[in-house]
Amino acid sequence: xxxxxxxxxxxxxxxxxxxxxxxxxxxxxxxxxxxxxxxxxxxxxxxxxxxxxxxxxxxxxxxxxxxxxxxxxxxxxxxxxxxxxxxxxxxxxxxxxxxxxxxxxxxxxx
Numbered sequence: 001x002x003x004x005x006x007x008x009x010x011x012x013x014x015x016x017x018x019x020x021x022x023x024x025x026x027x028x029x030x031x032x033x034x035x036x037x038x039x040x041x042x043x044x045x046x047x048x049x050x051x052x053x054x055x056x057x058x059x060x061x062x063x064x065x066x067x068x069x070x071x072x073x074x075x076x077x078x079x080x081x082x083x084x085x086x087x088x089x090x091x092x093x094x095x096x097x098x099x100x101x102x103x104x105x106x107x108x109x110x
Contacts, residue, residue: 004031004083007092008048010038015047018087023050026085033085 004026009016015037026033034055037045045058086092 002031002083003054004029004033004085006033006035007084007086008035008037008045009087009089009092010044013041013044015044016087018089019048020050022085022087023053026083027052029083031083 006019006022006026008019009022019035023033023035032054033052034057035045035048035050035053036057036059037048038059038061039045040060042058042060045056048056
């Protein structure tokens with residue numbers, strides 16, 4: 001089974017429900033998902049304990065550092081698999097697009 005990285009959606013300081021849908025999508029693809037949780041408080045990642053997830057990584061950073069930290073964490077986790085799953089929100093799409101451009105991935109599907 002290959003691995004995938006999910007960029008968790010955060011809403012009002014908690015992991016948003018759409019993240020569970022992303023986990024379901026990753027499992028349906030036949031991957032073992034790792035969730036990357038962008039946060040300023042690592043306890044936010046406690047809400048990302050979904051069944052089927054192999055690992056949850058809290059990317060603790062200030063607001064100005066968050067995007068760069070997410071990009072680095074996602075790249076390090078998916079560099080062997082290349083599968084990143086993000087919600088279709090402007091913020092997640094921007095992060096995924098920047099990661100793909102920065103690391104010169106070959107394809108990007110929205």
